[in-house]
Amino acid sequence: MPKDLHDNICKESVFESIYNKYSKDLHNFLYYKYGEQFNPNDKAQDAFIKLWDNCKNVTLSKAKSFLFTVANNMVLNDIKHQKVVLKYKQIKPKHYTNETPEFILEQEQFLERYKEALANLSEEYRIAFLLNKVEGKRHNEIAELLGVTRKVVEYRIYKAFNSLKSELEGFKIK
Amino acid sequence: MNKEYLIEKWLKGDLTDSEMEVFSQLEDYQFNMDILESAKHFNASHFSNIDDFETFKKERLTNKEVHKLNWLQPLIRIASVVIIAFGIYFTFFYNHLTRVQTLASEKTTIELPDYSKVTLNALSEIEYHKADWENNRLLKLKGEAYFKVAKGKIFDVVTTDGIVTVVGTEFNVKQRDNYFEVKCFEGVVEVTSDTIIRQLKAGDTYQILNGKFIHKKTTYKVPQWTHNISNFNGIPLYEIIAELERQYNLKVTFKNVDINRIFTGGFVHDNIENALISITEPMNLNYEISTSNQVVIHGDKK
Numbered sequence: 001m002p003k004d005l006h007d008n009i010c011k012e013s014v015f016e017s018i019y020n021k022y023s024k025d026l027h028n029f030l031y032y033k034y035g036e037q038f039n040p041n042d043k044a045q046d047a048f049i050k051l052w053d054n055c056k057n058v059t060l061s062k063a064k065s066f067l068f069t070v071a072n073n074m075v076l077n078d079i080k081h082q083k084v085v086l087k088y089k090q091i092k093p094k095h096y097t098n099e100t101p102e103f104i105l106e107q108e109q110f111l112e113r114y115k116e117a118l119a120n121l122s123e124e125y126r127i128a129f130l131l132n133k134v135e136g137k138r139h140n141e142i143a144e145l146l147g148v149t150r151k152v153v154e155y156r157i158y159k160a161f162n163s164l165k166s167e168l169e170g171f172k173i174k
Numbered sequence: 175m176n177k178e179y180l181i182e183k184w185l186k187g188d189l190t191d192s193e194m195e196v197f198s199q200l201e202d203y204q205f206n207m208d209i210l211e212s213a214k215h216f217n218a219s220h221f222s223n224i225d226d227f228e229t230f231k232k233e234r235l236t237n238k239e240v241h242k243l244n245w246l247q248p249l250i251r252i253a254s255v256v257i258i259a260f261g262i263y264f265t266f267f268y269n270h271l272t273r274v275q276t277l278a279s280e281k282t283t284i285e286l287p288d289y290s291k292v293t294l295n296a297l298s299e300i301e302y303h304k305a306d307w308e309n310n311r312l313l314k315l316k317g318e319a320y321f322k323v324a325k326g327k328i329f330d331v332v333t334t335d336g337i338v339t340v341v342g343t344e345f346n347v348k349q350r351d352n353y354f355e356v357k358c359f360e361g362v363v364e365v366t367s368d369t370i371i372r373q374l375k376a377g378d379t380y381q382i383l384n385g386k387f388i389h390k391k392t393t394y395k396v397p398q399w400t401h402n403i404s405n406f407n408g409i410p411l412y413e414i415i416a417e418l419e420r421q422y423n424l425k426v427t428f429k430n431v432d433i434n435r436i437f438t439g440g441f442v443h444d445n446i447e448n449a450l451i452s453i454t455e456p457m458n459l460n461y462e463i464s465t466s467n468q469v470v471i472h473g474d475k476k
Contacts, residue, residue, distance in 0.1 A: 041224050115216075165205070
């Protein structure tokens with residue numbers, strides 16, 4: 001009993017620490033899974049508000065899964081079969097030191113195609129792939145987030161990769 | 175080694191050194207690498223970020239009640255109950271109208287906040303503001319009451335038939351049907367009824383009977399009814415009977431009686447037989463007590 005009192009989410013200091021701990025991941029999760037158009041910033045915050053409202057009923061250990069489940073459901077409510085749009089940004093990859101205009105154009109086109117390929121991925125494949133390869137999350141971390149086994153995560157990443165590869169076949173440089 | 179197997183392991187980050195050697199020699203090694211590298215272009219943080227806690231708190235949380243103040247809510251509830259309780263208390267008790275009533279055959283004496291005494295005769299009622307008496311010295315009377323007002327105190331006795339303003343006196347006010355009478359036993363009393371204003375001194379009586387004003391005298395020092403006797407001087411019979419009814423809680427019916435006949439005399443309050451005799455004999459009447467509180471008075475000689 002005393003332990004719970006200390007870990008009471010209804011205490012602002014506790015709530016703040018939860019926010020700082022999970023907000024970025026939650027946001028990114030929503031972003032990668034559903035794209036920018038469903039306003040991951042707002043939705044993630046909505047989920048935190050809901051946690052605050054239910055602070056009496058959620059223990060500290062359950063906070064993370066509560067947040068992710070709630071946020072996911074909130075976006076699902078919004079989705080009306082809209083196509084996911086993930087933006088790409090032209091960042092200078094380290095190992096390319098000189099770029100010809102043709103290269104830049106090609107890269108532009110490549111990334112454009114990549115964007116579409118990502119959008120065509122099923123949500124589950126996309127989220128697993130991006131969390132691992134862009135955010136650097138470990139397989140078991142992702143497994144916990146998605147509520148699946150590690151093997152399933154590995155499988156999804158593999159499937160995502162193959163799908164991207166086949167869609168981008170025409171862009172094989174060299 | 176199977177290409178797919180290598181790719182799988184590579185994606186997991188599980189390649190052994192020798193496996194890595196083989197993998198890097200694959201034909202689409204660069205392509206594979208490009209795919210992974212390019213994914214980084216889609217990093218969420220370049221396009222969308224969640225607000226920090228301060229912003230979140232300011233924008234979203236402050237609209238909600240802060241749970242820290244949970245203890246405040248029950249306190250507010252308690253406070254409001256207390257306030258309402260006070261409000262009710264003051265409404266009912268501060269300007270509380272004190273009402274004293276007597277029933278038939280009942281007399282009572284009460285003391286006003288300034289130690290003035292009021293004795294009520296049967297079937298009478300007074301109303302006054304107990305808590306506010308110092309400022310609101312107005313007393314409403316229905317029926318009959320004898321007042322002994324504390325020295326130096328002024329107050330008003332209001333009846334539907336007239337107002338009596340007193341200064342440290344002893345007086346009697348009687349207000350019944352068509353009968354308004356004020357007797358002064360001590361001090362000065364000013365009586366106002368309609369347009370008739372009179373100053374009464376000890377021994378004066380102010381009477382309006384059936385709309386007629388008469389100034390009379392009394393030799394008594396206190397009203398007789400406070401000594402359990404009713405006295406009348408030239409008063410119509412029906413009025414005496416009315417008082418008899420009040421004192422004994424009776425209902426009197428008449429047969430062959432002229433109830434307007436003038437009566438002078440009295441009756442006691444503690445013996446119904448004696449009372450009836452005192453009234454009927456001088457008037458040459460007879461009476462019959464039927465039940466405990468029904469009397470018939472008739473004019474037939476037995």
